[in-house]
Amino acid sequence: MSKLIVMPVDDPSATLLSTSDPAAIAADLGAVGVTFEQWTADATLAHDAGQDAVMSAYADDVARIRDMGFGTVDVVRLHGDPNDAEFMSNAAAARAKFLSEHAHADDEVRFFVEGSGAFYLRLTRPDGIEAVHVALCEQGDFISVPKDTLHWFDMGTAPSFAAIRFFQIEDGWVGEFTGDAIAERFPTFDELVAAAG
Numbered sequence: 183m184s185k186l187i188v189m190p191v192d193d194p195s196a197t198l199l200s201t202s203d204p205a206a207i208a209a210d211l212g213a214v215g216v217t218f219e220q221w222t223a224d225a226t227l228a229h230d231a232g233q234d235a236v237m238s239a240y241a242d243d244v245a246r247i248r249d250m251g252f253g254t255v256d257v258v259r260l261h262g263d264p265n266d267a268e269f270m271s272n273a274a275a276a277r278a279k280f281l282s283e284h285a286h287a288d289d290e291v292r293f294f295v296e297g298s299g300a301f302y303l304r305l306t307r308p309d310g311i312e313a314v315h316v317a318l319c320e321q322g323d324f325i326s327v328p329k330d331t332l333h334w335f336d337m338g339t340a341p342s343f344a345a346i347r348f349f350q351i352e353d354g355w356v357g358e359f360t361g362d363a364i365a366e367r368f369p370t371f372d373e374l375v376a377a378a379g
């Protein structure tokens with residue numbers, strides 16, 4: 183289930199908001215400039231489905247977002263057997279890429295078409311409190327995070343997700359890492375999923 187958890191930047195043990203209501207998630211994220219929507223994502227992807235297969239399964243969505251100026255599109259898919267040592271080694275490397283605080287020169291526009299992952303967005307709330315907004319995204323979730331937003335992404339230790347990524351600039355995926363260890367102080371994706379039961 184999609185979820186939003188908001189914690190003050192200086193106190194990860196405090197919860198300012200926790201909700202699984204899609205309308206409440208959209209409203210709260212909307213107030214800090216992030217778009218959150220739920221779209222239909224019911225295509226069955228073959229075990230070995232690659233970029234082209236995923237994009238053609240969602241061709242209408244891809245065309246719609248492309249027409250909005252997002253001319254570059256790719257797919258990140260992590261899907262495999264947690265007992266497969268090679269998959270787990272590749273997964274650990276992929277997870278490490280996004281696990282530290284960074285920002286992009288492009289909006290971060292992602293459509294989750296399989297599985298789940300968590301975005302941690304460091305943003306100042308309308309009441310002036312700086313907080314980490316954890317958007318636990320699931321299949322069907324569309325999220326658009328403005329460029330320059332400080333954030334990190336955790337796909338968990340046994341990742342299972344596919345996200346279509348949309349870019350306005352060709353190297354919009356490149357992250358500028360801040361060197362801040364903030365991510366280490368907040369609950370991981372695995373911990374959040376375990377806590378959600």
Ligand SMILES: CSCCC(=O)/C(O)=C/O
Nearest residue numbers: 258280292299334335345
């Ligand atoms: C959910 S798509 C893979 C992660 C990614 O592109 C990114 O920039 C995370 O911060």
Ligand SMILES: [Fe+2]
Nearest residue numbers: 286290335357
């Ligand atoms: Fe990012």
Ligand code: NI
Nearest residue numbers: 228229230261
């Ligand atoms: Ni499979």
